[in-house]
Amino acid sequence: MRHLFALLFCLTLPSAWAEMTLTVFDQDNLPVSDAVVMVSNNAVRTPNTVAVMDQIDESFVPRVLVVQKGQYVSFPNSDDIRHHVYSFSQPKTFEIKLYKGTEVAPILFDKAGLVVLGCNIHDDMIGYIIVADNTFALKTDQDGKVRIPAKSGDTVSLWSERFIEGVNAVKKIAITSNIEQSISLELLPPIGMMDHSNMDKGFGKKKWSK
Structure with missing residues (x-):
């Protein structure tokens, strides 16, 4: 029963x-x-998985990534050239200096909001991470x-x-x-x-x- x-x-x-x-x-x-x-x-709930924001053909892939507050994001560089990823956005200000491959540890996104990404080497590289407030x-x-x-x-x-x-x-x-x-x-x-x-x-x- x-x-x-x-x-x-x-x-x-x-x-x-x-x-x-x-x-x-x-x-x-x-x-x-x-x-x-x-x-x-x-x-x-915040997923236990690590989200991925890749770099392919001098572009952020995906261009728009949605994660939950408290989730980690990995930034692999699949290009043959180095990138210098950064964000000035208040929910997550960070900088990953020249690198390629998967040599960078995932980053914690612990505040809700919009995080705009750029590359200090390639000005036309723009990406977005939407950090949802556990909704x-x-x-x-x-x-x-x-x-x-x-x-x-x-x-x-x-x-x-x-x-x-x-x-x-x-x-x-x-x-x-x-x-x-x-x-x-x-x-x-x-x-x-x-x-x-x-x-x-x-x-x-x-x-x-x-």
Whole structure:
């Protein structure tokens, strides 16, 4: 009987943790990838795994990394040349001087917020680490979609490096459906079309809010 109750409990979990799909488009009706959606009323634990921010072809990979407060991040350099990674962001100011390979120990990210990464050797290398405050946070995929534990009436936070207001801006989005919802935002051009003055607008300044 105890096993039966356990089975019934497991079968009821999906309804308790129902998800809806949020799709983000820009003003040209193109999907917006790598936008981060945060659901503040859905607490999560800090993963035991070490997140990875690699360096490949003189780029941070992934360009946008989402971690939880208290999580470690490894910074391997898979290029044949050395990089000099740094951040001036208040949630995590650090510097990894010229190195390559995996010779650097993982770094602890213990404060929530946006960490903007750069390379002191290659000015066009820009990356972002979103440190969530132990709340659900996930990126949109190439189709601009993300599945989140939210329902109609909830409010979620949305971040994108393409915000006209700068990379430190966070916008509130009202959820109006329990199943699927699309939103359209006025954004800067896709990353490949941006100039560097727009890409690092607000670089290192603290305007992050929950």
